[in-house]
Amino acid sequence: MEQLQTELKALIIEALNLEDIAVDDIETDAPLFGEGLGLDSIDALELGLAIKKKYNIVIDADDTKTREHFASVANLANYIAANKA
Template structure:
């Protein structure tokens, strides 16, 4: 799971052009939005597209669980893992 989490962290950095941030700077359990990494809704869209392209998983923006999936790297890793293990 740690490898997937690091892959997601790198995906966040690449997708959002976060040049001053490294994988080590992103805490696995820290919030991605607001207080944590400080991402916004535009970042969420970009990240959703990157996840779709990388993992072939479509994240439904209208799904009530989507906010929870995007809450942290740990949540995203769990969600992606659950979607790809079918």
């Protein structure tokens, strides 16, 4: 799970062009939106596409739990791990 979390952090940095941020700067349990990493809805779309491309997992934007899945790297990793074939 730790490897997946690290992969996701790298994916976030790459997909969103966060050049000033290192993998170690992203806390696994910190919020990705708001006061945490400060991502916005456009970032969420970009990240969703990157996850689809890398893991072949579609995160439905209309799903009520999507916000929960995107809450932190830990949540995203859990969601991907649970949905990976």
